[in-house]
Amino acid sequence: MNEPDKKRIWSEYQKEIADDHYFYVRSCIRQSFFPGSEQFFLHLIRDILGKDIYENPSHTTCTGIGYHTDIVPFQTIMTVVARHFALMKESGYKNIAISCVTSFGIYTEIIETWKHFPEELEKTREYLLKATGREFDIPENMAHTSDIVYKFRNEIASKAKFRLVNKKTGEPLKVVEHIGCHYSKMFPKYGVGGAEFPKVLSGMIEAWGGEVIDYPERRHCCGFGFRQYIVQANRGYSLSNSVKKFESMKPFKPDFIITNCPGCNMFMDKWQYTIREMEGRTYGENGLSIPVLTYEEVAGLVLGMNPWELGLQYHMVQPEPLLDKMGVEYSKSDKFITKDGKPLPAPEKLINV
């Protein structure tokens, strides 16, 4: 691969990412399945990078899943998003930081709609005012939270306690980066590096010492796809998409997968368990499965966080083989207990342990 030309493509898709004062909007899936990621993101921004970030307790779902399954009409979701913008305005913020890739896609789609159809913006203002008495401004800066971590990747690297390097061999860890489709495939200009050779996650991996794998199905959907998964009869299709990706990446022997989308993370993690149960097939080295981490979790490991405080134990594919490669120390006995020593529920049939 010709790196200079790849960098040229990246250079054409630069986006402005605010450097402070964020209004944070959470993800429904991430809060439920791996809440440690969002918790660590707030800690990273506030305590490690010393930035200001605020979340308003009145914030709700963006209704994106309902929208993509034809339950929530476009006018409704525009009004819900407008309400979030109203909360941001009332809180005195102008830079929105969106945790979920589905939501990010929704926000970009709506803002683009308003640009091209100003009458829709006016209608939305009217709906929101009638329904809630609120008024809103369009954010001055809109970033996915992975954009923000990307922006500060070098600062994180400068504070790193561990690098993405195999401690025994000294070789860079081989990493599959997977971008959520709604991050930049709909509007490449809103994604760092565009849609075809996105930079947002690969930039983090390179800054933290790893090596990104370019495999044939790199751009393929993770298998989530709202209609593929939410319609139960289509779940075989969801699974077959994931199988296609895993088969394609397997020869490259990835050490882990990094994602920036809640759905992608959940499915690439949990479908490995399903495939293993159904067919006995695994995709990592030595019969193991490939750990699937969020970018916050990877940043946390690099910064020396306790993996159990990051919530890594709540993925189906357990991270110990990766932790061992990086040289991260962890306690087996603390894995499923709270900070004050109370037992946490341990998932059944964890893999890679």
Place this chain on the structure above:
Amino acid sequence: MNSMVDVLVIGGGVAGMEAAGQLARSGYSVILAEKEPLTGGHLKNWYHLFPDRRDGNEVGEYLDNLVKNKNIEIRNNTCITGITGRKGKFTATASDGQVVEAEAVIVATGFDLFDSRRKEEYGYGIYPNVITSADLEKMFRNGSVKLADGGVPARIGFIHCVGSRDEKVGNLYCSKLCCITAVKQAMEVHEKISGVKTFCFYMDMRMGGAYYEEIYREAQEKYGVSFIRGKVSEVSQGYNGRLVIKAEDTLAGRPLRMELDMVVLMAGMEMSDAGEILAGKSSLRRGENRFFSTADNHTASNRSNMKGVFYAGTCTAPMNITESISHARAAVTEVVSYLREKKQRDE
């Protein structure tokens, strides 16, 4: 340096050379301004021409001989950046400060090949064995078709319509020549590499020229070129280093995944940068396809919106060499009529 001639021809490619040559034969004084160090345009990079696969140099020699005329002054390395008209005379300025005055102007700024790097999903510039049709012509000229590592490709894919009929890159038009070029190149590859397998991925086969359909048939019957109706969605690289393409075979109604050693992108035609510069610093109008807009599609395809300024060749739309030469000759007819009528009025 100020010069005064009957006609300034801007662009020394096929159309510009033909127009300048024909004007000179009729006794008119011509300055032929070419932005590159040599005249000949894209033709000089082309190996064999369709449909008869004659050597491109033969047409090049014809044009070179045509412009060897005492009435023509060729100015290489001269990029005309603007034209203004006043009292029936035109003043053209070049990027190096030259000024040319002329009674009439023929714009023959031609086309540029679509920059295939803009179709990021095909990985041109990123994967070394993804090349363009122009790159393949260079290989033909050099005598061998080789992979980046010097190996011989066993499977080659040709992707049609790269930068043409593509809303994503802003080009809705058909470049007309890419289908026939792919057919010609696939056949030539078979002649150079024994046992090679070739696959053309097309949207429609547009074989609209004389003898095009015949060589399309020959490509299938004699050379065994496979034609697959479907656009390639992406190119990537597999673990063994081979290129992997994904496409949809719309005739079979199923998705397709294939390993190839080399992918050739059939780059389309776009308004040239030289034309863009000229349009920006003159009042010449352009169409939605960004090429120069002619006064009438049917009856005045050589006339511009500026009286006394005419068009020849692919600065108005994609054309093949035959059409460019014909269009240039038609432009000469228009210029001759214009100059005669002007002379009568002036007298």
